[in-house]
Amino acid sequence: MTPQYYNENAEELAKQYLSKSFEEVHQSWSQFLPAIIENPNARILDLGAGAGRDAKHIAELAEKQHKTDNNIQVYAVEPATELANLGAEVTKDLKVKWLNDALPSLSVITKQEVSFDLILLSAVWMHIPQSDRARAIRKLANLLKPGGKLVISLRHGQTEEDFKQRKMHIVCTDELKQLATDVGLFTKLETQKEADKLGRSHVSWQTLVLQMPDDGTGxxxxxxxxxxxxxxxxxxxxxxxxxxxxxxxxxxxxxxxxxxxxxxxxxxxxxxxxxxxxxxxxxxxxxxxxxxxxxxxxxxxxxxxxxxxxxxxxxxxxxxxxxxxxxxxxxxxxxxxxxxxxxxxxxxxxxxxxxxxxxxxxxxxxxxxxxxxxxxxxxxxxxxxxxxxxxxxxxxxxxxxxxxxxxxxxxxxxxxxxxxxxxxxxxxxxxxxxxxxxxxxxxLNWLEPKRTTTEVRNRFEQLKQQLPKSEQIQCVWSAKSLQQKYDIDHSMPFARWPNNDLWNLLPTDSQINNQKSDRLPTEHKLKTAKARIQQWWQTAWLNDDISSASAEEINNKHEVNEAPIGYLISNKLFTPPKTLEQTSSVTAESKRFFAEANIALPGLNSDNTSIDDLFEALVMQRGRLKEMQQLREW
Incomplete structure (x- = not known):
């Protein structure tokens, strides 16, 4: 942005800006403001403050809320001197500090060595050239407190006059969200496009509220x-x-x-x-x-x-x-x-x-x-x-x-x-x-495991042939006997937590699996299925009297690139010997089963071999995923 146009047209622009109230312009995100104003020591930055409408409203809210105990600091930054002078007059009896500064450098505000609970960029972002935007968002992120919010309104629909006289540029919501992600901000709110409050048919507005995560510890x-x-x-x-x-x-x-x-x-x-x-x-x-x-x-x-x-x-x-x-x-x-x-x-x-x-x-x-x-x-x-x-x-x-x-x-x-x-x-x-x-x-892509159930499906087929008919394998969720059509389900949904460990893959009725989809089982549903899940673990991986598939059998049944990563040795599937620094009664499958579970699930010791402890850890992990990712439940 070059201040020339705004200095030359300061009075006309100020009249235009002040013709609309803060509530009219910022209704889409103003629900976040009361919680910020509640803090008597909050610090707020109005960047591109224009004629002072928004700074005035926020400062008045602070005084009304805290009266003589009001320590809220409002900083108003405006690069157009004539416009800033008019704004300073509008806010002269309020706790508003006016500064002359501009993005992307923000050198004056940076020297204040302060950080902010709220930064407002109202009708500013379209003045920043694309080449400066990464630097600008980095500067803004560095000025936010943990938990602080950055509110940016985006103007869509610039005219040729806007491009030339007012030095505006095309803006893009997706571009801004990606820039925010790159500097550790997440999107708290993204509004739909809204009509221009001044009635200009070719102009629409969109607001993003970006936030700095806060874990409460720094x-x-x-x-x-x-x-x-x-x-x-x-x-x-x-x-x-x-x-x-x-x-x-x-x-x-x-x-x-x-x-x-x-x-x-x-x-x-x-x-x-x-x-x-x-x-x-x-x-x-x-x-x-x-x-x-x-x-x-x-x-x-x-x-x-x-x-x-x-x-x-x-x-x-x-x-x-x-x-x-x-x-x-x-x-x-x-x-x-x-x-x-x-x-x-x-x-x-x-x-x-x-x-x-x-x-x-x-x-x-x-x-x-x-x-x-x-x-x-x-x-x-x-x-x-x-x-x-x-x-x-x-x-x-x-x-x-x-x-x-x-x-x-x-x-x-x-x-x-x-x-x-x-x-x-x-x-x-x-x-x-x-x-x-x-x-x-x-x-830099971290090689996530590919979604695969091939190895466990092969084990199921082998067990179906070996077990007597009186011991048919059951669906862990419904207790239905599994005969022809079945699926292997990721108990903790793979789409939300990529994990192909043996303990996480369970035989399921196909219709039930389709109902579950990528949802997280409720704690009640998981605990109801405990006996069947543990029975599957025991039968498939922990019983020494039922032999598991040989490497040759598995190789004949599926492609190497679908094989379990844990058994890829020199591009061939390999079954470790039965004794690996443990007693001869422990199979390679059992050793691998607990090695995977003991590191993936919370609260287990590295030498754990208890499926009861493992199940309790699975219930805990279900709760962690629910809390951290807010997953849909089934």
Whole structure:
């Protein structure tokens, strides 16, 4: 925006703006205002305040609400001096501070070193060129308090005169929502297009209310600070944050314990699990896409050792998964790779990620590694107990809970920053232009499990042949006997929580499964089905007297690319031997079954073998998904 037009036409424009009341213009989002005004210490920014109509209304509300106890500060920012002078006159008897400033730099307001409960951009966004919008939204996000709201009205229907004289630009709701997501904001409200209050038939308006998440602890702003504002000589910091987010989101059972410290409660994870996920996310970025992860001319990172990482180039990221078995030279190389990753995590991101205003060598560490030396062996089964051998990783409980609760908002921020960081490295110069960065986003896709029930369906068919007719398998939800038509259901809906673990896949009547769809079973329905679910678990995976399908049988029944990732060994399906560091009575299926469950479900010990405890954890996870994702229930 250039202030010239608005200075030259200040009086006429002021008369136009003041002809409509705040309630008329902002009725679509004003329901959020009372809760903000209730706080006697709230801080509000009216950006592009024009003739002061909105600042005046908000300041009057504050005085009416709090009278002599009113500490609410209203900042009115207007780049057109003549218009601002008229606005200052309108608000002269109220607590309104006028400043001359403009997006995208907002240098004056930034120097105030304050943050806001509400930022209002009324009829401003269309003045910001597309090239400046990412910077503008980042500035605005940095000015918001946790839980703060950013209200932006979008004007649709600019004329040629608007483009030329008033320096307006086309706006797009989807573009703005994506920019907001990239800086950690989520959309609280999106209105439909509304008619212009001044009666202009070619103009319509739309309002977005964006919000900064608030976990009540300050952990979310800290995570944003590390991801967006903290110095990044390499991608280590972003990598560690994303690893921890993925563990918190998908593996609540990974918590070994919680313990107190002088600086607050902390969550303890297996260091080997953090290292395994570290290798998982870097694997395809480096080996497949050959993307540099630091400004150095060498593509090699500190954890990429000749006797470890470089001996596993034939492996894919999906091999680094709980429930998988590595043997021979691959197992030895994986031991050494995990050891190198633990060391690298300890000496790089853990050392340099600090709380704001804290030195790197301070005893109040954000993330800490108590590592142990592990001797390489020619067999490694990836479960929690194995990964505990490398020691312990600790982080503040508040940060863990923020990752756990706000994963869907935090991850897009991490990915966006990772893309920008990689694009800035000379080794990735071919992707430096924005239009070529789609490849970087693709490379950062976390390989989610593909929805598959093939392995469990094969097991069902095998059991149907082996079990006597008097012991027909029942639908876990309805108790119907399953003969011909049946489905394998993800008890916790895959569409909302991608998980193909053995415990989560249950035989179901097809009609019942269609009714359930991607809804979450109610707690009552889940508990009613307890006996049948546990009977299926016991029969399919935990009974040693019923043999499971051999690798050859499974291979003959479905494609390798549909196979369970946990059994992909050198592109062939592999069944581990029956004895893997446990007694001979424990089958490989049983070991895998509990390895997957004990890390995916909350509150279980890594050595748990109780299906009663497992079921209680499943009920807890159902409640977590209901609370965090507000899923529809069935």
């Amino acid at each position: 952990a979310f702003p800290f995570i944003r600070h590390v991801a967006i504002n903290d110095g990044k000589a390499a991608t280590h910091k972003l990598a560690l944050l994303r690893v921890l987010l993925r563990i918190a989101d998908g593996h609540p059972g990974a918590v070994l314990r919680r313990e107190s410290s002088p600086f607050g409660d902390r969550v303890i994870l297996p260091a080997g699990l953090v290292a395994l996920y570290w290798c998982h996310q870097y694997k395809d970025l480096i080996d497949t896409h050959q993307l540099f992860q630091s400004p150095n001319k060498s593509p090699n990172m500190g954890f990429m050792k000749p006797n470890g990482w470089h001996k596993l180039t034939h492996r894919s990221a999906s091999d680094y998964r709980i429930g998988n078995l590595f043997t021979g030279e691959d197992a030895i190389a994986l031991h050494k790779t995990i050891s190198a990753a633990v060391s690298n995590i300890k000496t790089m991101p853990c050392r340099y990620i600090t709380f704001p205003n804290q030195e790197a060598n301070s005893s109040a560490k954000v993330f800490d590694v108590a590592s142990k030396t592990v001797k390489a062996k020619d067999s490694i089964f990836l479960d929690l107990q194995t990964l505990e051998q490398w020691g312990e990783f600790s982080l503040p409980e508040s940060t863990w809970l923020a990752f756990n609760r706000y994963a869907c908002w935090i991850e897009p921020v991490l990915v966006s920053e990772w893309v920008k960081t990689m694009a800035s490295y000379s080794g990735n110069s071919q992707y430096s232009s924005p239009e070529k960065q789609f490849h970087l986003y693709q490379a």
